[in-house]
Each structure stands twice: as structure tokens, then as C-alpha cells.
Amino acid sequence: MSELSGRDRHRLKTAFLAAASIVIVLGTVIAVVATTGVLDEIGFLRFPLGFYLVAQGLPIGIVVVCFWSAAAQERIDRSLSESEEF
Numbered sequence: 001m002s003e004l005s006g007r008d009r010h011r012l013k014t015a016f017l018a019a020a021s022i023v024i025v026l027g028t029v030i031a032v033v034a035t036t037g038v039l040d041e042i043g044f045l046r047f048p049l050g051f052y053l054v055a056q057g058l059p060i061g062i063v064v065v066c067f068w069s070a071a072a073q074e075r076i077d078r079s080l081s082e083s084e085e086f
Contacts, residue, residue: 021069
């Protein structure tokens with residue numbers, strides 16, 4: 001396997017981070033939407049739990065994943081910018 005340059009490693013890590021973020025968000029959305037009917041039988045703050053998770057939980061979760069992804073991207077940028085190859 002040939003040695004990757006700093007720029008190629010940066011692109012690979014960034015692409016992996018973006019793919020992981022998308023998979024986490026889509027997996028969570030699919031799981032919550034698929035189980036909404038079952039979760040609606042449980043009450044939470046006088047709302048059906050499925051409705052509450054779709055209306056409040058998913059947007060909050062997506063924002064959390066966005067902040068996590070931004071922090072992880074910052075760590076990737078810092079670690080690779082310290083090397084002279086980048």
C-alpha cells in the first residue's frame with residue numbers, strides 16, 4: 001500500500017466523518033419513524049412518546065450530531081495541519 005500524502009489523509013478522514021454523520025442521522029430518523037406507532041402508546045409530558053420524539057427529539061439530535069461533527073472536523077484539521085505535509 002502506497003503512503004498517502006497529508007492532503008489525501010485529510011480528505012479520507014473528512015469523507016469518513018461526513019459519511020458517519022449521515023449514517024447516524026439517517027439511522028436515527030428511520031428507527032424513530034419506524035417505531036412511532038409503538039412509542040405512541042407511551043405517554044411523555046402528556047404527549048404520545050412517538051410524536052414527541054419526532055417533533056422534538058429528532059431536531060435536537062440532529063443539532064447534536066452537527067456540533068459533534070464540527071468538533072471532530074476541527075480535531076482532524078488541527079492534527080493534520082501540524083504536520084508539514086499538509
